Amino acid sequence: MEKNQLYPVFLKVTALNVLVVGGGNVALEKISFMLKSSPDAKITMISPMYREETIEKADNAANVRRILGKYDASMLEGKHIVIATTDIPAVNLKVYNDCKERSILVNLADNPPYCDFYMGGIVTKGNVKIGISTNGKSPTMAKRLRQFFESVLPENIDDLAEYLNKYRDTIKGNFEEKVEKMNEFTKGLVGDVKNKIKE
Numbered sequence: 001m002e003k004n005q006l007y008p009v010f011l012k013v014t015a016l017n018v019l020v021v022g023g024g025n026v027a028l029e030k031i032s033f034m035l036k037s038s039p040d041a042k043i044t045m046i047s048p049m050y051r052e053e054t055i056e057k058a059d060n061a062a063n064v065r066r067i068l069g070k071y072d073a074s075m076l077e078g079k080h081i082v083i084a085t086t087d088i089p090a091v092n093l094k095v096y097n098d099c100k101e102r103s104i105l106v107n108l109a110d111n112p113p114y115c116d117f118y119m120g121g122i123v124t125k126g127n128v129k130i131g132i133s134t135n136g137k138s139p140t141m142a143k144r145l146r147q148f149f150e151s152v153l154p155e156n157i158d159d160l161a162e163y164l165n166k167y168r169d170t171i172k173g174n175f176e177e178k179v180e181k182m183n184e185f186t187k188g189l190v191g192d193v194k195n196k197i198k199e
């Protein structure tokens with residue numbers, strides 16, 4: 001069986017500068033998912049044309065700036081992450097090459113071989129977040145898995161995270177002792193969630 005070798009991280013996109021090239025349907029999909037998870041994400045968009053819905057989504061967000069114009073490599077100044085979504089393959093490829101030259105992480109949304117990272121399915125319950133990847137094999141499956149976990153994870157899982165956070169502060173002892181106590185205390189957790197799913 002092939003194994004997914006991608007390494008997941010949870011980015012603070014309020015502290016990073018994201019550039020989205022293009023303002024159409026795919027741009028809308030990508031900013032929508034990013035904003036759903038990170039409403040304050042710092043995103044700059046560059047495109048000579050924006051679709052109505054993209055404008056609405058972008059202009060209602062706290063930190064999305066829309067620039068009207070064609071992509072130019074100067075747009076990469078100060079950017080950490082770039083997502084190219086234009087309908088012109090040559091433009092997307094130029095974005096890719098320009099980013100590679102500058103060691104900027106890049107994603108050509110409809111072109112997996114030209115992605116340093118993939119956007120994933122995301123499940124959020126308060127502080128708890130699960131990222132889902134099918135290794136780029138099936139975005140539809142990532143979406144269905146997201147819906148599955150959204151429905152089976154109990155809403156109060158965040159209460160548990162908050163509670164464990166508080167409990168952790170009350171434990172005395174050195175690091176090893178704390179780890180041991182936290183593990184002992186949470187032993188039943190996996191069984192509890194499994195039971196919850198069965199219910």
Ligand SMILES: C[C@@]1(CC(=O)O)c2cc3[nH]c(cc4nc(cc5[nH]c(cc(n2)[C@H]1CCC(=O)O)[C@@](C)(CC(=O)O)[C@@H]5CCC(=O)O)C(CC(=O)O)=C4CCC(=O)O)c(CCC(=O)O)c3CC(=O)O
Nearest residue numbers: 033109110118119120121133134135136139140142143146
């Ligand atoms: C590789 C990746 C790169 C990237 O975009 O980062 C990528 C690529 C492509 N997407 C395509 C299409 C669709 N994408 C979706 C939906 C999502 N796509 C997302 C991620 C990813 N999409 C990355 C891999 C993630 C992984 O590892 O699994 C999700 C999870 C997150 C997000 O978009 O933020 C989000 C679901 C969010 C949610 O609902 O929770 C749907 C489903 C729908 O809309 O119903 C369709 C239509 C159905 C279909 O085609 O499957 C195509 C074909 C284009 C064509 O036909 O040419 C390609 C290109 C290709 O695969 O070659």
Ligand SMILES: NC(=O)C1=CN([C@@H]2O[C@H](COP(=O)(O)OP(=O)(O)OC[C@H]3O[C@@H](n4cnc5c(N)ncnc54)[C@H](O)[C@@H]3O)[C@@H](O)[C@H]2O)C=CC1
Nearest residue numbers: 022023024025026046047048049070071085086087091110
């Ligand atoms: N719509 C969809 O769900 C899917 C689209 N695709 C592919 O993704 C690509 C984009 O699709 P859509 O978003 O639907 O197209 P779109 O036409 O809605 O958006 C393309 C955007 O790119 C912008 N653009 C063009 N030249 C540019 C440049 N030089 N600099 C900056 N921006 C530029 C346009 O102004 C427009 O905003 C297409 O190649 C399409 O085949 C693939 C899978 C699904």
